Amino acid sequence: MSTTFHNNIDIITTKMNVSANSRRPFLFGVNFELTEGFFIEDPLKQNEILFQIKSVSNKLNSINEYPKTTFRTKPISYDSYKEKFNIVHKGLRRGDSFLTNLTIKTPIETNLSLEDIFAQSKVPYSLCIPDRFVCFSPERFVKIANGRISSNPMKGTINANIPDAESIILSDFKETAEHNTIVDLIRNDLSISAHDVKVEQYRYIDKIKTNNVDILQVSSMIEGQLPHNYRAQIGDIFFSMLPAGSICGAPKQATVDLIKLAEGEKRGYYTGVFGYFDGVELDSAVLIRFVEKDGDQLFFRSGGGITAYSKCEEEYQEVLNKIYLPLYE
Numbered sequence: 001m002s003t004t005f006h007n008n009i010d011i012i013t014t015k016m017n018v019s020a021n022s023r024r025p026f027l028f029g030v031n032f033e034l035t036e037g038f039f040i041e042d043p044l045k046q047n048e049i050l051f052q053i054k055s056v057s058n059k060l061n062s063i064n065e066y067p068k069t070t071f072r073t074k075p076i077s078y079d080s081y082k083e084k085f086n087i088v089h090k091g092l093r094r095g096d097s098f099l100t101n102l103t104i105k106t107p108i109e110t111n112l113s114l115e116d117i118f119a120q121s122k123v124p125y126s127l128c129i130p131d132r133f134v135c136f137s138p139e140r141f142v143k144i145a146n147g148r149i150s151s152n153p154m155k156g157t158i159n160a161n162i163p164d165a166e167s168i169i170l171s172d173f174k175e176t177a178e179h180n181t182i183v184d185l186i187r188n189d190l191s192i193s194a195h196d197v198k199v200e201q202y203r204y205i206d207k208i209k210t211n212n213v214d215i216l217q218v219s220s221m222i223e224g225q226l227p228h229n230y231r232a233q234i235g236d237i238f239f240s241m242l243p244a245g246s247i248c249g250a251p252k253q254a255t256v257d258l259i260k261l262a263e264g265e266k267r268g269y270y271t272g273v274f275g276y277f278d279g280v281e282l283d284s285a286v287l288i289r290f291v292e293k294d295g296d297q298l299f300f301r302s303g304g305g306i307t308a309y310s311k312c313e314e315e316y317q318e319v320l321n322k323i324y325l326p327l328y329e
Contacts, residue, residue, distance in 0.1 A: 005038050009239065015039045016235030020277055023231075027051055029127065029274035029287075032243055032267040043276065050118050050128040053276040053283050057126075059119055073300065073323050074107040078316055085312045087262040092308045097258050099181040099249040103267065103303030104319050108291065110298065112325075117291060120327045122209070125285030127274050133292040136326050137285040138208055138217065141244050141273045142190075144234060145281035147226050149194050151186050153246040154206070155179040155305055156218030157318055165216055166205055174309040175218065179203060182305070183220050185245035185252075193237040194224030208326065215321060234282060238275070244286050247271040249305065268292070270301045289322070 006012055012028055019026045019041065027043035030036070040046060044058050052059060081104060088100045112120070118128035121136035128134040140152045156175040158165045169175055183199060190197045201221040208215050230237060248271075249255035270292065275284025290301045302322035304315050 004040075005036055007036055009034050009037055012037045012039045013235035013239050016238065016277070017232055020234040020282070021232040023279045025277055025279050027274070027276050029269065029272060030239075030242070031269045031272040032247075034239075034242060036269075037272075048130075050115065050126075050130075051274070051276065052121075052123075052126045053285070054124050056276060056278065069325065069327060070109070070111045071325055072109040073320075074109075075320055075323070076104055076106065078313075081316045081319070082312050084262045085306065085310075085315060088258060088306045089308070089310070089312075091258040091261075092306065097249050097251065097255040098307070099178055100255050100258050100262075100306045101247050101249050101271075101303050102259070102262055102306050102315070102319075103247075103271065103301055105265075106300045106302065106320075106323055108298050108300045108323070110325075114291065114293060114298075117325060117327075121325070123289070123326050125274075127285075127287065129269075131293060133269055133290060135269075135274075135285075135287045135290045137288050137290075138206065138326075139219075139246065139286045139288055141275070141284040141286045142238070142241065143281065143283045144226065144230070144237070145283075147228070147230060148223055149190055149226050149230075149237070150200075150221060150223040151190060152219050152221050153179075153182045153186050154217045154219045155182045155246060156203075157304070157321065158216050159321060160207055160214040160216045169216060169218055170203060170205075174307055174311075176203075177309060178305045178307050179218055179220065181250050181307075182246050183222065185250045187222050189241040189245055190222060190224045192240045193230075193233070194226050197222060197224035213321070213324075234277070238282075238284070242273065244271070244273055247286055247288060247303070267301070271303070289324075289326070 027040045114134040123136040125137040158169040304318040
């Protein structure tokens with residue numbers, strides 16, 4: 001089986017509609033710029049693209065086959081980050097955006113291959129395209145099941161070892177403002193196709209174990225009711241919400257323009273989305289916690305939300321805290 005990559009996203013949309021309506025399983029993914037994606041029928045029968053969505057996976061290797069991990073980073077300097085931050089902050093003060101997700105690229109060195117990282121990652125969502133990238137994401141994009149659509153955006157990160165970390169992150173004014181903006185944006189995105197959209201859970205805590213320090217992330221759950229014939233429109237429903245609000249910001253188009261100006265390069269599959277339809281339900285994830293290969297060099301891509309209240313030093317530390325491997329112990 002040969003994986004087909006498409007430069008026309010409408011092709012993927014149509015394939016999703018047809019396969020979901022026929023209840024045929026498929027795997028799909030799309031990059032941040034919506035310029036490339038892939039679609040695979042019966043994905044459990046192939047291993048050209050490796051994936052895990054919760055308990056469904058085509059992982060091949062045992063975790064016991066790997067040596068002790070080496071992992072070193074060469075982060076960009078604070079001054080380099082500040083140049084990007086200042087571009088975003090200036091845009092925020094002009095009113096171009098209320099919230100902008102700013103990301104960086106960090107060279108890393110490890111004795112693990114992309115496939116090794118995929119095989120050892122202990123996360124709910126992971127994806128590996130060999131020789132291109134591996135992603136180990138903690139963040140769901142949307143789930144579609146039983147006629148309902150739900151999303152669980154993550155906004156707010158803190159070192160779990162800090163005393164009283166949970167209270168600190170939940171009471172932080174900037175983090176609360178950032179989270180509220182994304183919850184409102186996702187609620188509006190779901191309302192494009194769903195009705196009776198509600199915030200079912202607001203600002204709950206997930207703990208994530210890493211090879212460095214454990215971190216706490218703040219999430220919410222938003223849910224709505226889809227029309228009765230939603231399976232025949234599942235691709236249209238999905239793509240109407242892209243790019244994912246949690247990794248761009250609000251308002252979307254002006255914020256995406258600001259991101260391009262500050263970051264100065266395309267993100268590619270980083271902060272895109274991927275998902276799996278099992279014949280009944282569709283679950284999907286945001287492509288964050290991401291290692292990509294460029295030539296012989298590996299890069300870790302990480303980011304964080306910037307608001308008018310953000311402090312550059314704190315945001316710089318946050319993007320560094322997110323550089324980790326979620327490996328089995």
